Amino acid sequence: MPALPRVSGSLLVALSLAACGRTGAVRPSNPPATAAPVELTPSMNGAPWATPAPADVSRPPADAERDASGVVRKILARGKGTVHPGPTTYVDLRYAGWERNGNQFEGTPTDAEPGRYELRELVPGIAKELMLMVAGDRRRLWVPSALAYGERVSYTNAPKGDVTYDVELVRVTPPPPVPADLQVAPKGAKTTKSGLVYLVLEKGTGKAHPTEHGHARVVYTAWTPDGHMFECSLATADVVPVALQRLPAGWRQAMLHMVEGDKWRLWLPGNLAFGELRPGQEPVPFGPPLGPVVFDVELVAILP
DSSP states (O other): OOOSSOOTTBOOBOSOOSGGGOOOSSBOSSOOSSOOOOOOOGGGGGSTTOOOOOTTSSSOOTTOEEOTTSOEEEEEEOOOOOOOOOTTOEEEEEEEEEETTSOEEEEOOTTSOOEEEEGGGBOHHHHHHHTTOOTTOEEEEEEOGGGTTTTOTTOTTSOOSOEEEEEEEEEEEOOOOOOTTSSSOOTTOEEOTTSOEEEEEEOOOOOOOOOTTOEEEEEEEEEOTTSOEEEEGGGTOSSEEEEGGGSOHHHHHHHTTOOTTOEEEEEEOGGGTTOOOOTTOOOOTTSOOOSOEEEEEEEEEEEO
8 A cells, every 4th residue: 555664566556647646556664666466375474563463353243334335344442533535535554454364465664654545545445434534543444355356367366255354444634626727827826937827826935955966855736737636745745855846847946946934836848847748649658747847846945
């Protein structure tokens, strides 16, 4: 299940999404550039995320609640949160998943921070249950195969039968709201000679600027002019590191003039973003959008 410590062979993730730059359906802990499929063998029990299976892993107790969907739940702890996750929410989770024979096939490391996931990335049985939970809730869930991995041939190392999960909802993070000025920048925005348009949303108190070959910690979200969010750093963590050399040209130009604490909105033409769509050209599936895009960027810290 991206960026905080990840489980080896995490399988809660559903289809890979273009949104937020996610790729890969089965992602290992701190994944390398390419990762071999993880086999479901008892040797995985020695992994840092190994969690002993509960005594009732194979069958829910008589006092468990049965949902109309087919999911059976046992409430292990009640939280003090007040917000339920929505369909596009990000959730910080601690969890473990077992086959009904007690073999664990995924989970988060027991001694690490929770992992962050998009609710829509999770298998249906888990996603629906999380929408009923609040921060601090912990539940044991018996999920039928049809609401887990079932016969999905794309999940080569996922169990196909009924599964059991322990899930703790640690935190709920809503996605950023869609700005109203994505198509046309407001009058207060400024335009550079290169064609970059920017608006200072919040002024920082820093003095130094990032360098062209430098690194920084940022929070950012990106939309197409029609309001489609295609990248969001919150899908990974509260703050993420970036290398300026790897940023789209317009974003990099803006960063060179920002200071710590600055939050800017950037309107980038295609030539300063991911390119322009030529007549007759077909967009690349799951690739970054061609043409103009809009970024909200907050410079949190300049890294050495």
